[in-house]
Amino acid sequence: MNTLSSLSPLIHLVDDDAAVRDGLALLIGTVGLRVQAWSEPQAFLAGFERGGVGAILLDVRMPGISGLTVLDQLVAQGVDQPILMLTGHGTVDMCRRAFKAGAAEFLEKPVDDEVLIEALQTAVRQHVRTRERQGADHDAQERYTQLSPREREVLGLIASGLTNKEIGRALDLSPRTVETHRAHLFAKLGTDSLAQLIRRYAALVDADIEPGS
Numbered sequence: 001m002n003t004l005s006s007l008s009p010l011i012h013l014v015d016d017d018a019a020v021r022d023g024l025a026l027l028i029g030t031v032g033l034r035v036q037a038w039s040e041p042q043a044f045l046a047g048f049e050r051g052g053v054g055a056i057l058l059d060v061r062m063p064g065i066s067g068l069t070v071l072d073q074l075v076a077q078g079v080d081q082p083i084l085m086l087t088g089h090g091t092v093d094m095c096r097r098a099f100k101a102g103a104a105e106f107l108e109k110p111v112d113d114e115v116l117i118e119a120l121q122t123a124v125r126q127h128v129r130t131r132e133r134q135g136a137d138h139d140a141q142e143r144y145t146q147l148s149p150r151e152r153e154v155l156g157l158i159a160s161g162l163t164n165k166e167i168g169r170a171l172d173l174s175p176r177t178v179e180t181h182r183a184h185l186f187a188k189l190g191t192d193s194l195a196q197l198i199r200r201y202a203a204l205v206d207a208d209i210e211p212g213s
Contacts, residue, residue: 009054009055009127011034011056011124013035014044014067015037015059015086016039024057027117028057042064044070045073050077050081053131054081055083055120057086060094067085068097081127082126084119084123086111087108144201155189155201157170
């Protein structure tokens with residue numbers, strides 16, 4: 001199974017103008033980003049890989065369905081790839097609507113090459129960080145569900161700032177037993193410091209839920 005770091009980001013380019021698609025695809029490829037070009041927004045909506053890493057470059061004015069409508073549908077579907085809007089006839093209202101709907105960037109044609117590349121690279125970095133954070137959150141949830149009820153009690157008291165002695169008194173356990181639980185917690189949760197333990201798991205303790213259920 002591929003890890004996130006091994007995935008090659010993919011830019012989905014959606015524009016009905018063949019000359020624009022060819023030119024932008026060539027430009028984007030010069031910085032090592034893969035490009036998949038789509039001439040029809042309906043085909044894009046039906047066929048693009050939502051689980052991939054990358055960004056979406058979406059023309060605003062297209063026949064049949066506008067880029068802003070496509071943007072609304074992508075956001076409604078929970079698509080997390082950053083979406084950059086591209087238009088040759090932009091207005092303030094159009095720009096405002098795009099950002100309000102969830103666009104990451106709004107660019108006007110003819111777009112400066114460096115501006116476009118910087119915007120795409122920023123969007124890709126943002127998406128990679130988002131997926132890494134989601135992966136870390138999922139890993140934390142999976143590890144948390146493996147804890148015994150007693151270990152969750154101990155974790156909750158650690159997150160509350162109690163010392164081993166205070167935890168022992170609260171749970172009627174010997175200091176040695178508390179230390180053993182603490183060691184098991186660090187091992188099971190994959191943490192090597194108290195700060196890391198609290199940063200990754202305090203929210204799960206506070207929620208007092210079975211994550212992932």
